[in-house]
Amino acid sequence: DAKTTQPPSMDCAEGRAANLPCNHSTISGNEYVYWYRQIHSQGPQYIIHGLKNNETNEMASLIITEDRKSSTLILPHATLRDTAVYYCIVRSNYGQNFVFGPGTRLSVLP
C-alpha cells in the first residue's frame, strides 16, 4: 500500500477554513485517497474519499493534485466540534487493507 505523510498537528481559528495536507507520492493508479477523523476516543468517522477528481460533500472538500501525489482536506468553516485527529489513507478499490498512520491533530481555537 502507498504510504501517506501528514503534519502531526495544526491549529485553525473557529469559522475559518481548515486545510489539512497529505502527501502520498507513491500512490498508484487504482488507489483512492480516504479521509477519516477521530474525535477524542470515539470510533473514527468517514469524511470523504476520491480518486483523481476533486470531491465535495456536506462535511468537507477533497482536493487532489493533478499528479495525485498529494491532497488537501478542506473544512470550509471549522467549528470547535471539528477538533479531532484526521487520518489520510490510500487504498485501492479491491482487496486491500485499511492502514492508519498517526494522522494530524487539528485544534480549532475560539
Next chain:
Amino acid sequence: EAQVTQNPRYLITVTGKKLTVTCSQNMNHEYMSWYRQDPGLGLRQIYYSMNVEVTDKGDVPEGYKVSRKEKRNFPLILESPSPNQTSLYFCASSWGGGSSGELFFGEGSRLTVL
C-alpha cells in the same frame, strides 16, 4: 440501523485469564478488522479479514487470535492477556470492493489487564 457492535465496552481482567471481545456487523460487509489504540501511537491494526475464513496479520498481531467463521462476526481472542494489552480496541467493517470504501467502526472496547 447499520452498525458495528462490540462487547464488552469495558472490561477489567487479570493476567492470564482468557477473554474474547466480540464484534458483529449487520451490513453484510466482507472486510473486517481489529485495531488497538494507545496514547501517542494512533490506531494500529491487529488482524483483518477480507472474507469468511480469510484472516491476516496486521502490524501488531502478537498475543491475539481471531476467527471468521461467519460473515457478520469477527471475535478477538486474548488467550493469555498481559498488562501490555491494556488498550482501547476498535472493530471495523467495510465492503471488500467497490468505490465506496467507507469503514464503519464500533464504539470501542476499553480493556484493562492487571
